[in-house]
Amino acid sequence: xxxxxxxxxxxxxxxxxxxxxxxxxxxxxxxxxxxxxxxxxxxxxxxxxxxxxxxxxxxxxxxxxxxxxxxxxxxxxxxxxxxxxxxxxxxxxxxxxxxxxxxxxxxxxxxxxxxxxxxxxxxxxxxxxxxxxxxxxxxxxxxxxxxxxxxxxxxxxxxxxxxxxxxxxxxxxxxxxxxxxxxxxxxxxxxxxxxxxxxxxxxxxxxxxxxxxxxxxxxxxxxxxxxxxxxxxxxxxxxxxxxxxxxxxxxxxxxxxxxxxxxxxxxxxxxxxxxx
Numbered sequence: 001x002x003x004x005x006x007x008x009x010x011x012x013x014x015x016x017x018x019x020x021x022x023x024x025x026x027x028x029x030x031x032x033x034x035x036x037x038x039x040x041x042x043x044x045x046x047x048x049x050x051x052x053x054x055x056x057x058x059x060x061x062x063x064x065x066x067x068x069x070x071x072x073x074x075x076x077x078x079x080x081x082x083x084x085x086x087x088x089x090x091x092x093x094x095x096x097x098x099x100x101x102x103x104x105x106x107x108x109x110x111x112x113x114x115x116x117x118x119x120x121x122x123x124x125x126x127x128x129x130x131x132x133x134x135x136x137x138x139x140x141x142x143x144x145x146x147x148x149x150x151x152x153x154x155x156x157x158x159x160x161x162x163x164x165x166x167x168x169x170x171x172x173x174x175x176x177x178x179x180x181x182x183x184x185x186x187x188x189x190x191x192x193x194x195x196x197x198x199x200x201x202x203x204x205x206x207x208x209x210x211x212x213x214x215x216x217x218x219x220x221x222x223x224x225x226x227x228x229x230x231x232x233x234x235x236x237x238x239x240x241x242x243x244x245x246x247x248x249x250x251x252x253x254x255x256x257x258x259x260x261x262x263x264x265x266x267x268x269x270x271x272x273x274x275x276x
């Protein structure tokens with residue numbers, strides 16, 4: 001498996017390659033990262049086994065991974081790949097969740113109870129228990145971001161969970177602002193930085209200040225493990241950039257339809273908005 005410059009690919013809408021034995025299988029796209037795609041393939045039988053496949057549609061290369069060892073249905077998969085570090089090595093993270101009893105609002109939280117990490121270098125899965133300092137509940141429908149060798153995940157209670165590709169370093173951070181439970185804006189990677197975008201803004205939706213879009217950049221010092229663990233104020237790792245009245249007569253909504261791009265200092269931030 002190798003990275004490929006997508007800019008040189010003809011506009012022919014390349015499709016995900018599939019192995020020959022996948023004719024009668026269900027295939028679903030799980031994640032993508034830096035030009036590679038992660039899909040799950042499940043056979044159409046009662047005892048069907050799900051496998052993961054990592055592919056590059058630009059070159060039609062694919063690798064079908066061995067079974068992770070988990071046969072349930074409560075798991076989420078994420079792809080970790082950084083072509084700036086290695087054009088060959090990638091990792092797949094499988095987070096196994098369990099349903100807990102309902103909380104005070106009658107919601108059954110999905111808590112991460114197991115983590116499996118696949119390395120293309122060793123061609124093997126390593127299973128482990130999560131070592132975060134809190135019980136991690138993933139935000140529904142939120143993608144993970146692989147950055148500086150870590151998988152970053154938005155979690156409930158206004159948090160960010162991090163785990164490195166070796167399963168050695170685990171960390172949770174507070175988001176720079178209090179987010180609504182179950183929805184924490186979204187994270188992304190741009191210009192070599194990890195960003196948290198808050199589309200709600202704490203001022204609310206009524207005043208014109210609701211048009212303000214807040215982008216928070218996670219400082220690189222958080223990855224200096226020994227030094228950063230001594231800090232008590234976790235919010236100090238976030239730097240705020242704001243885009244007041246970014247586009248006239250527009251509001252940020254949950255269902256984006258148009259793509260606009262803004263540049264501010266060294267941060268290039270792509271955000272989705274739609275005109276009312």
